Amino acid sequence: MNASASMGPVQTAIVVYIICIVIALCVAGVIKLLVGYIKLQQRRTAAKAAAETGSHH
């Protein structure tokens, strides 16, 4: 089905742009979450290793 059949060109352009903005920002959000999660894991691992080294002493 042609989704834009009932829309004028300006409306189509606006709808396309809004969808693009939402998806692009979601992709940016996913990246941010992913990088944040990975960094958190790295900090936890580092802290755990430091704690283990401390307990051995």
Next chain:
Amino acid sequence: MPQLDILSLFQGIATMVHGVPMITIGRIILITLGIAFVYLGVKGTLEPLIMIPMGIGMAAVNAGVLYLSATTMGTIFIDPMVSEPAKLLDILQIDFLQPIYTFTFSNGLIACLVFMGIGVITDVGYVMMAPFSSMIIAIFAELGTIVTFPIAVWMGLTYKEAASIAVVGGADGPMVLFTSLILAKDIFVPITIVAYLYLSLTYGGYPYLIRLMVPKRLRGIKMNLKNIPKITPGEKITFSIITCTILCLLFPVAAPLFMSFFLGVVIKESNVKPFIEFLEKTVLYGSTFFLGLLLGVLCEANTILNPKVLILLVLGSLSLLISGIGGIIGGYVMYFLTKGKFNPVVGIAGVSCIPTTAKVAQKEIQKANMQAIVLPYAMGANVSGVITSAILAGIFVTMLR
């Protein structure tokens, strides 16, 4: 002794003399244009990788028109209009570039191959270090696509044709090729040629736009490179797989392009050297070469002399111009959001002509301040531009197909 007709010996000239005057004039103009492309490509004014094979192809195909039968004229290079299977099989055995056109061009394979090559030279780490600012800039740099679409419809193009030419604003050659092949197959040749012609001009035109829109004081802003987080290859691979899967789920029509790009990225980050070398050199350069050559031979006067070409020329340049302006506006938005710490020139890199616009931004900034380095941020905006262009192409194709 039989009477010798000199013209029948030299059919290229004979077809010019006996052809329709409009087409003959078109052929002469296209031969001249082809030679000019080669000259400007060799000189470095236009992108030599595309323009040299394209120019030679253009000149040769318009010179090499012959009588295929007593009444029909044509070439033995390529026939882009043939679609009937039996006829296609015949043509495949006659026209020497037809196999490459049929099996790599008209199904979009060549665009995917170029995208694999682009993926393998792209560092997604730049997007990952500042995803929101990169994406905001890229969104602004898509203004050309969005604004040109209704203008193209008002100028008499159908929605599908309008979307195909508007995508030129994303400044992504393979994406334009892919979109126009799906949406506007009848005019995909002029659209793709307009796109590649203008893309090679961005390198020359955008510096003037930057100087016009950004005062020297702001062009010299130094950006902070100390707090850039280190992104490991594992993180980049995870990002690529997740993003590729999400985008393929959302836009299955553009899935081949997404897969090709992220495959290149994953191969680069996996450090599989034989594949990297293969994609970076053989695939990328091989497909760029044939892309240029095919675009050239598709510029045969009969194919390209379409009344819509002039409209496409105007719309293509308009789209790229508005995208450039939009990108710089995005750069200004980031400048104000960061209270003057962001160099607005980086905005031009949101236009996804990777890595050309990022290099243009860096070059212009260094002219204003030798110590200012913005390339990591510019590359981030550049990669985001590729993603937003793909998203827009995916939306247009899904909605209008």
